[in-house]
Amino acid sequence: MLTDPSVTDKRLLILRAALRLLAGCGFHGFSMKQLADEAGVAAGTLYLYFKDRDALIRQLHQEIIQTFAQHVLAGHDPDKPLQQQYRDLCQNVWLFCKTYPEMLLSKGQFDHLPPDVLRDHFLSAWQAFGPLRVLFDKCREQGMIKPLPDEILVTLGFETFINLARKYHLGLVSEQDMDVNEIIEATWHAIALDTRNRI
Amino acid sequence: MLTDPSVTDKRLLILRAALRLLAGCGFHGFSMKQLADEAGVAAGTLYLYFKDRDALIRQLHQEIIQTFAQHVLAGHDPDKPLQQQYRDLCQNVWLFCKTYPEMLLSKGQFDHLPPDVLRDHFLSAWQAFGPLRVLFDKCREQGMIKPLPDEILVTLGFETFINLARKYHLGLVSEQDMDVNEIIEATWHAIALDTRNRI
Amino acid sequence: MLTDPSVTDKRLLILRAALRLLAGCGFHGFSMKQLADEAGVAAGTLYLYFKDRDALIRQLHQEIIQTFAQHVLAGHDPDKPLQQQYRDLCQNVWLFCKTYPEMLLSKGQFDHLPPDVLRDHFLSAWQAFGPLRVLFDKCREQGMIKPLPDEILVTLGFETFINLARKYHLGLVSEQDMDVNEIIEATWHAIALDTRNRI
């Protein structure tokens, strides 16, 4: 996995180097030669592991998504109270984004992959997030949360932490400014179905 | 302004062409030659209006921010009820993002501008959003919303609509799936300070 | 003439500006736009006075040669003693090269004009130097100088001062280092026919 430094598989070494460069300089200004240097291999070696630049970018994208999913779902326990599960997931999202800013920074870089490729990646990601769908289903069944599609719940809930992490790394908010638990509660209010919430 | 097609100032024509390309293919694969073609001018002409590629990108970024601010604050009336003001702003954010997807898609492309440039742009944007800060201040004074920094309120509130618009344009959510007013309420729940909200 | 600042003929203004630029940055890095700015006219105006860049360069070359000839022959008096005439000419060469370094610096820049053009220019220059040929002829007739072709006498005599002026402007020799009269004598030794000179 991208975040596991003990793995020395050369393919992963290259992807990790690509991630560092992507975060550092974006797509432009990251050349295959630079990547080779950063990864500590020769230029030609890259092509033993990846058909071409595009293939490398796509695989990196997928790898990031998988890594993200694994970190977010780490320690997930479907037997805990539902709201606790939600809190744990939020914590994980926040922790991951805070710890690995390069994944965040490179996110926008992928927005222009061909749409069909993007779709494929999202679908496989969604599969990795199966437990999340289960959680949302249960919450909806029990009338705990609003009857909104998963995608929208994700935006109201988890994506908030991604956005905050970006601001955090840009220095627009400091950790003193925010009590993560407080914000988790806030996002819960957004998705929770509480008759008393009605205005 | 970027969204006003009646303006024929050549500088703006070029920026608009750049926006279309940026949305269509991202930074890479958008060459100055392509831009010239898209804008209907010769390659050399670009350099009469912009010192170089970087200057063009930076000016585009600022133009987008300004345009965004103007659309969001359009029709803003500080004399309306506070919550209504919030609703209006949310509506505007959603409408703008839905109507001009290219602004959205190009957003991630700017993440790698030099940090100091990014900071400058954000600050000038924040100035344009003065009425928003006033609104938040009033709401906080009256105990209507949680005592969170503006930046976080923005994320919990408005950025939700930006994220949703992206998904909308990617086809991940359809307009049938979502009742915008419902989502506006949801984000209000996120930021609102309601003692009954306490869990 | 290039060195006469009272002439305000626009053609000459342009040529003088070209000379300044040529001396300052060589052929490369001197653009028609720069020239227009330096001359204080619009780019298009250059083409009212010169067919194209090449024509301008050629005319500049000729102008420099003519100016050089006029300065060198200034005050020439064919009735003075022959050796004194030689001394005067040397003095003039030195003075001119010292006073107008830009003419010197631009000299090497013309070495790559098409050979036929160069030839034409040299021939017309040689015509302007008629009095010099007369002087050499008289000296040779009287057995004062070696029976060498004019071209070689010029090299042994006058070109010495051109070379020294270049070194002077590069700071490789200072004026303290050199007594011009002494050097004039030295060059005279080079061309003089003195039986006692024989080794």
Added chain:
Amino acid sequence: MLTDPSVTDKRLLILRAALRLLAGCGFHGFSMKQLADEAGVAAGTLYLYFKDRDALIRQLHQEIIQTFAQHVLAGHDPDKPLQQQYRDLCQNVWLFCKTYPEMLLSKGQFDHLPPDVLRDHFLSAWQAFGPLRVLFDKCREQGMIKPLPDEILVTLGFETFINLARKYHLGLVSEQDMDVNEIIEATWHAIALDTRNRI
């Protein structure tokens, strides 16, 4: 060395090609593409050996200076009579300039290198000409030549042959016109200190 055709080091191949082009067309009109073609390599290859065009020009300049020095000092024997040493050096200068006209023609092209670069190159050249300084010192000590600085002696002596070679290659003087030994004597008269020389 630039004049040794047996060396096939690619860097030298490129420099030699650059020299041919420089002599043929001067700085302008010699493009990196042309150079690549002339050298028989791809355009990109140039940049494997030289950082950019400027670096190439600078290195060419130094290479020319070094080559010139080596040829001029070839066969130099400090044990010969001093005047004979001088004659040998003059012969070498003449021979070199006659044989490799491209080095001559490119000379003026370097006049616009940045002054500090020019200075560096001249200093390193001067080091290579150590034996020449020794010769001048000895001659001055023995009262054989005028008490002039080395730089001026060089101009009066050796540079004469450079200038003549230029005229020779331009067809302004033919070899029939000139007896090199005669001219060597003439330059010796210029620098020699002979009381009988006094006029």
Added chain:
DNA sequence: AATGAATGAGGATTCATTCAT
């Protein structure tokens, strides 16, 4: 498997020249 020199198409940028005003 690994290398890295070589390639050459493609990018950003410049600049001589034109032409409508």
Added chain:
DNA sequence: GATGAATGAATCCTCATTCAT
């Protein structure tokens, strides 16, 4: 005559990719 915005060919340079070793 004079302007200077517009042009687009040509320039320098980069970089993804290949291939002989």
